[in-house]
Amino acid sequence: MQQFDIIVIGAGSAGSAAAARLAQDGKYRVCLVEAGGKNTHIFTRTPGLIAMMPDKSNWAFDTEPMAGLNGRIGYQPRGRGMGGSSATNGMVYIRGNPWDYDNWSALGCTGWAWNDVLPVFKRQEDSFRGADDLHGSGGSLHVNRQISPSPVATAFVEAAEQLQIPRNDDFNGPRQEGVGLYDVTQHNGERWSAARAFVDPLAGKPNFTVLTDALVERIVIEDGRATGVTIRRGGKRETLAAAGGVVLSAGAFGSPQILMLSGIGPGDELQRHGIRVVLDKAAVGADLQDHCDFVAGYELDDPSLFGGSLKVALRVARAFIEHRFRRTGMLTTNYAESGGFVTLRPGAPAPDIQFHFIRAIIQDHGRDKLKESGFSLHVCVLRPESRGWVKLNSADPATAPAINPNFLSDPRDMDLMIDAARLLHRIAETPPLSALGAKDRNPIDYADQSAVETRIREVADTIYHPVGTCRMGPNADDVVDPALAFRGIANLWVADASIMPRLVSGNTNAPSIMIGERCGDFVKAALG
Numbered sequence: 052m053q054q055f056d057i058i059v060i061g062a063g064s065a066g067s068a069a070a071a072r073l074a075q076d077g078k079y080r081v082c083l084v085e086a087g088g089k090n091t092h093i094f095t096r097t098p099g100l101i102a103m104m105p106d107k108s109n110w111a112f113d114t115e116p117m118a119g120l121n122g123r124i125g126y127q128p129r130g131r132g133m134g135g136s137s138a139t140n141g142m143v144y145i146r147g148n149p150w151d152y153d154n155w156s157a158l159g160c161t162g163w164a165w166n167d168v169l170p171v172f173k174r175q176e177d178s179f180r181g182a183d184d185l186h187g188s189g190g191s192l193h194v195n196r197q198i199s200p201s202p203v204a205t206a207f208v209e210a211a212e213q214l215q216i217p218r219n220d221d222f223n224g225p226r227q228e229g230v231g232l233y234d235v236t237q238h239n240g241e242r243w244s245a246a247r248a249f250v251d252p253l254a255g256k257p258n259f260t261v262l263t264d265a266l267v268e269r270i271v272i273e274d275g276r277a278t279g280v281t282i283r284r285g286g287k288r289e290t291l292a293a294a295g296g297v298v299l300s301a302g303a304f305g306s307p308q309i310l311m312l313s314g315i316g317p318g319d320e321l322q323r324h325g326i327r328v329v330l331d332k333a334a335v336g337a338d339l340q341d342h343c344d345f346v347a348g349y350e351l352d353d354p355s356l357f358g359g360s361l362k363v364a365l366r367v368a369r370a371f372i373e374h375r376f377r378r379t380g381m382l383t384t385n386y387a388e389s390g391g392f393v394t395l396r397p398g399a400p401a402p403d404i405q406f407h408f409i410r411a412i413i414q415d416h417g418r419d420k421l422k423e424s425g426f427s428l429h430v431c432v433l434r435p436e437s438r439g440w441v442k443l444n445s446a447d448p449a450t451a452p453a454i455n456p457n458f459l460s461d462p463r464d465m466d467l468m469i470d471a472a473r474l475l476h477r478i479a480e481t482p483p484l485s486a487l488g489a490k491d492r493n494p495i496d497y498a499d500q501s502a503v504e505t506r507i508r509e510v511a512d513t514i515y516h517p518v519g520t521c522r523m524g525p526n527a528d529d530v531v532d533p534a535l536a537f538r539g540i541a542n543l544w545v546a547d548a549s550i551m552p553r554l555v556s557g558n559t560n561a562p563s564i565m566i567g568e569r570c571g572d573f574v575k576a577a578l579g
């Protein structure tokens with residue numbers, strides 16, 4: 052049996068940062084176990100080629116039918132392989148709103164207020180903005196300005212400005228409200244996943260082992276302590292021992308699934324699948340929160356936009372050469388180029404909706420492979436009231452978990468979404484965006500409230516920010532405590548998006564990376 056001090060499960064945004072933090076000083080023998088592959092191929096590295104990413108790099112989960120979406124089955128892509136979802140995501144670098152973290156602290160998560168987390172965000176990043184009160188330089192997570200954004204992305208920003216939404220050139224600056232171009236986790240025109248930022252620099256360190264293509268089946272619990280993991284690799288099952296403990300970073304769906312497979316979770320759910328109950332914990336898999344997103348697609352024959360036609364394919368081929376030699380051009384795109392934050396409800400503590408302008412028509416998560424060029428406009432509700440869950444479909448670790456985000460089950464989310472969709476439409480109808488003459492693919496009467504609601508139920512789905520399924524909190528029934536230690540099992544920590552007690556007001560990659568690195572520090576402090 053291979054022996055380590057600490058095993059980190061999942062080399063995603065948080066797991067990469069946690070493992071690196073733990074392995075850095077050489078004190079512990081750290082093993083990072085990842086179900087997927089190395090993810091070093093060109094489709095991961097070249098931002099604009101994301102659509103060509105191999106299927107094996109995506110868990111591609113289907114959800115349960117959702118009542119709020121007319122019984123539709125939603126889609127939840129998740130990165131599989133080194134970097135996890137940071138190797139497949141839209142690269143938008145947003146930390147959330149300072150209020151989010153002050154709220155976590157007010158909920159009893161001591162040590163998670165904005166002033167506690169800001170130094171970690173700063174020390175992790177290498178921002179093109181340089182070091183100041185709010186930004187960091189010299190960290191290993193490169194944050195850059197977009198190299199070659201589409202003029203149409205800028206037209207979206209200018210149209211919003213015409214509607215008195217202020218311009219914002221730094222959403223991680225003193226003010227989150229407003230519209231602008233997003234900063235991206237890229238370096239020299241390439242994607243900068245958490246694996247590239249944190250794991251790659253430690254390659255060859257004798258105390259650091261990375262196992263890829265290794266599916267963790269369960270955590271080994273002995274006498275109430277986590278002592279290792281069972282993995283399946285190359286058709287064989289093996290157990291890895293961890294003298295100091297296990298950090299679980301398999302993401303908002305993977306982490307609750309692994310806990311339940313290990314006998315930790317809602318007792319009745321475990322028994323239903325014939326799993327021996329080690330610890331009955333109802334909060335495992337509960338409280339799933341995600342950003343429900345409304346999308347409208349617009350056809351536009353513009354040379355800067357993507358589509359599935361032969362003309363665009365030839366353009367992309369030329370852009371590929373430009374990207375290889377100059378690191379510029381349309382293949383540096385992160386697709387979600389512009390957007391912003393708006394407060395629709397008076398008295399809201401922070402912006403309550405977020406826009407994404409996408410440089411292609413992504414209406415069914417891009418699965419419809421449309422021929423038409425164009426763009427899509429997205430808007431999501433930032434702090435949803437709806438709550439979903441993750442359960443098991445089977446006791447077989449290779450079977451996907453059952454996922455129900457329960458979108459729009461709370462009427463407050465629908466109310467806000469209707470106003471948000473209307474504002475999005477007004478931006479589309481305002482010059483200079485409207486002057487481009489794009490064709491709305493699914494026109495409706497936005498003055499008619501019920502027509503808007505119907506359309507939302509027909510098209511809304513995730514914008515890929517599931518959290519909350521292993522929530523952190525001050526109470527015994529919370530999954531982890533504010534030092535991310537599992538409540539009820541010793542030597543076990545959870546560090547990924549699943550621990551967020553409330554979804555942050557923005558994209559979730561930077562917060563997950565911050566959580567991972569903090570967990571590394573918590574584990575070090577606990578082990579001494």
Ligand SMILES: Cc1cc2nc3c(=O)[nH]c(=O)nc-3n(C[C@H](O)[C@H](O)[C@H](O)COP(=O)(O)OP(=O)(O)OC[C@H]3O[C@@H](n4cnc5c(N)ncnc54)[C@H](O)[C@@H]3O)c2cc1C
Binds near residue numbers: 302
């Ligand atoms: C398509 C898409 C676009 C997105 N766009 C953005 C964006 O532009 N900006 C932003 O901030 N956020 C974005 N996000 C969200 C962001 O990337 C995630 O919130 C973040 O990466 C979550 O980090 P994590 O560590 O919780 O999970 P992940 O990064 O998903 O990592 C979990 C890791 O665990 C591994 N794993 C799971 N189960 C097992 C197992 N049984 N055994 C071994 N390994 C396992 C997985 O393969 C994966 O590598 C996007 C996400 C997606 C999917």
